[in-house]
Amino acid sequence: MRTFSFADLRPYVTPPLPAENLGLFISMMRYTVDVNSGDFWSLVRDLHQKIYDSLKSGDKFVAAIMVEGLMKMVTRFNSFRMGTSALNYTGVVPVQTDYGMTKVVGIHGFVSAYGLGPEFASQAQLFNDRLFWDFTYLEEDMDEGMVKAIVDEIKGILKSVID
Numbered sequence: 001m002r003t004f005s006f007a008d009l010r011p012y013v014t015p016p017l018p019a020e021n022l023g024l025f026i027s028m029m030r031y032t033v034d035v036n037s038g039d040f041w042s043l044v045r046d047l048h049q050k051i052y053d054s055l056k057s058g059d060k061f062v063a064a065i066m067v068e069g070l071m072k073m074v075t076r077f078n079s080f081r082m083g084t085s086a087l088n089y090t091g092v093v094p095v096q097t098d099y100g101m102t103k104v105v106g107i108h109g110f111v112s113a114y115g116l117g118p119e120f121a122s123q124a125q126l127f128n129d130r131l132f133w134d135f136t137y138l139e140e141d142m143d144e145g146m147v148k149a150i151v152d153e154i155k156g157i158l159k160s161v162i163d
Contacts, residue, residue, distance in 0.1 A: 001043075001084045003118070004030045005051055007060035027064040029054055030083065040157050074116055086111050086121040093127045104128075110136045120150060 009025040010017060017023060031054075033047045054060070074082060088111050097104050104127075111121035119141045124133040137147055 001035045002030065002032050002081070003047065003083045003085050004028055007055060007063070009060065009064060012061075027060040028067050028070075029060060029063050030070075078116070081118060082116055083118045084120070086118040088121075088123045090123075090125040093125045095127065097128050106130070107132055108134050110134050112136070114138075120147070 006026040007029055009027055010023075013025055017025075029051065031047060031050050033043060033050065035043060074080070088109075090109075093107050095104055095107060107125060107127045109123040109125065109132075111118075111123050115138070120135065120137050122133060122135045124131060126132075135147065135151060142150075
């Protein structure tokens with residue numbers, strides 16, 4: 001399975017950026033893991049270890065330099081996707097539940113699905129002590145039944161941890 005994460009490079013910018021500067025300084029990190037290597041938690045540990053090791057070794061700086069060439073190759077040949085899956089987790093969303101007469105009851109978002117992007121993508125965040133998790137996919141990649149099966153499997157894995 002190919003997947004990717006993004007490393008925050010803001011702490012390494014010289015001179016340091018002021019907090020109000022909203023510039024995006026990230027590095028795209030691409031990883032491959034063997035999904036046949038065991039159970040779900042072994043896969044998660046393997047991926048987490050790869051991400052941790054690459055960030056500790058400074059790969060985020062190399063990736064920042066190489067990303068332009070990688071993106072040119074991906075878009076020119078259009079022969080493979082950047083990843084199989086994408087998960088964006090933003091943590092607790094700093095939004096109030098009440099703004100005068102307006103009540104916020106939930107927050108939804110998405111990770112863009114497109115031909116070079118992942119086959120299955122999701123956006124998760126916490127709001128008002130609830131997890132909101134939205135999924136996107138392209139109909140050319142999978143049908144609704146397959147998506148339901150993937151989401152049900154994710155729910156089952158999460159419930160097994162909670163119970």
